[in-house]
Amino acid sequence: MGIISIIKVWRRTQITQLNENARELSKMLAAECTSTQDVATLLKTLFAGTLEQMLEAEMAEHLGYSKNSVEGNNSSNSRNGYGKKDHQERMGRE
DSSP states (O other): OOHHHHHHHHHHHHHHTOOHHHHHHHHHHHHHOSSHHHHHHHHHHHHHHHHHHHHHHHHHHHHTSOTTOGGGTTOSSOOOOOOOOOOEETTEEO
C-alpha cells in the first residue's frame, strides 16, 4: 500500500469518526468558505478562540473564581487584566 493510499484511508477514517455535532459544525463552516485561504483563516480564528477559552477556564480554576466575579475583589490573588500578546506558532503569527 502506497503513501497516497494510506492517506486516503486515514482521511476516510477521520471523517467517519466525526460525531454529529462536529459534522454539523463543519457543514456550517464550509458554507462560509469559498477558498482554502478562507478555511485557513477560519481555522486560525477558531483555534485562537478555543485556546482563549481554555486559558480562561484554567485561570478561573487556579484562582477559585470566574472572570469578573466580585469574589476576587481586593483579594491577594486577583486578576490584573491582560493585553494583546504577539506570538509565533505553527498556525501563523497572531
